[in-house]
Amino acid sequence: MNRSGYIYILFILAFVVIIMGFSYKGASDISIKKTFTPTGIVGSEKPVKYFGVVSRYSPREIYQGYQPIMDYLTETTSFRFELKLNDSYLGTAKQLSAGDISIASLGTYIYLSYRDEYNLKVILKPLNENGVGTNRLVFIAQLDSQIQSIHDIKNARLVLPSKESLTGQWMPTYIMQETGLKLSDFQEIHFASHHTTVAELVFQNKYDVGIIKEPVSRLAIKKGLRIFHIAPPIPTSPIVVSNKTDSTFVDEVVGALLKINLKDDSMAMRITSWDNELSNGFHQANNNDYLSAKALIDSMDFKK
Numbered sequence: 001m002n003r004s005g006y007i008y009i010l011f012i013l014a015f016v017v018i019i020m021g022f023s024y025k026g027a028s029d030i031s032i033k034k035t036f037t038p039t040g041i042v043g044s045e046k047p048v049k050y051f052g053v054v055s056r057y058s059p060r061e062i063y064q065g066y067q068p069i070m071d072y073l074t075e076t077t078s079f080r081f082e083l084k085l086n087d088s089y090l091g092t093a094k095q096l097s098a099g100d101i102s103i104a105s106l107g108t109y110i111y112l113s114y115r116d117e118y119n120l121k122v123i124l125k126p127l128n129e130n131g132v133g134t135n136r137l138v139f140i141a142q143l144d145s146q147i148q149s150i151h152d153i154k155n156a157r158l159v160l161p162s163k164e165s166l167t168g169q170w171m172p173t174y175i176m177q178e179t180g181l182k183l184s185d186f187q188e189i190h191f192a193s194h195h196t197t198v199a200e201l202v203f204q205n206k207y208d209v210g211i212i213k214e215p216v217s218r219l220a221i222k223k224g225l226r227i228f229h230i231a232p233p234i235p236t237s238p239i240v241v242s243n244k245t246d247s248t249f250v251d252e253v254v255g256a257l258l259k260i261n262l263k264d265d266s267m268a269m270r271i272t273s274w275d276n277e278l279s280n281g282f283h284q285a286n287n288n289d290y291l292s293a294k295a296l297i298d299s300m301d302f303k304k
């Protein structure tokens with residue numbers, strides 16, 4: 001083969017490599033935009049309302065768990081719902097206060113701490129699998145860990161969810177009250193961005209003990225971790241609006257979510273694709289439902 005033939009072959013190979021590179025980039029890109037739009041065209045003629053979500057989990061997990069809820073609300077109300085993700089619990093509360101979003105699934109700690117300052121109002125509380133509006137916090141460790149109870153965690157490396165969450169705020173105080181340990185008795189205390197990240201860090205043996213919400217514990221157990229302690233229940237993360245949110249909108253959303261009937265087989269099947277914390281129905285809620293959480297916050301020795 002002559003020189004020109006070799007050059008031609010090299011040119012073709014280079015072209016193929018470039019095409020494969022672009023294809024791989026597209027296939028491996030798992031980034032998620034901060035605003036998520038409905039998967040179909042249903043409700044495209046309706047006015048858009050933004051539903052704020054805090055990144056308690058990874059963006060992909062949030063999309064998978066929350067987008068089906070947006071589709072349901074778009075179908076059953078006069079509005080088209082789009083997700084708006086914020087990296088910060090406080091950032092979502094500020095978006096509500098400014099009217100940039102109409103409704104949000106907000107962390108209990110931020111809701112109670114900034115309720116008055118940002119004119120926030122709880123309208124619904126999600127239910128757990130027993131039909132109650134509470135979640136438990138569980139302590140996890142690796143299967144072969146020597147830690148068998150909460151009294152064995154001295155000198156452990158501890159990982160918790162965000163400091164802006166009730167879990168992250170309350171757990172250090174709870175541990176000190178239950179065990180008599182001080183924060184200085186731990187090798188390290190780290191706050192991760194997501195509950196699922198907490199489980200992953202314990203699985204990777206980067207930390208000895210993690211604390212997560214009970215709905216996430218199913219994932220932890222699947223990964224080969226075990227639960228060695230369960231803390232008392234706390235209220236589920238509330239669905240919140242602000243004084244900028246239109247009352248007609250609130251009535252429609254409340255009506256749509258309260259009419260979910262898990263005895264209806266088709267509805268029960270549909271809701272299984274929803275985020276674990278929102279897949280067991282809802283009760284209407286008000287500030288009184290969160291008095292117990294407020295008492296926890298007021299009693300805490302540890303605050304950011």
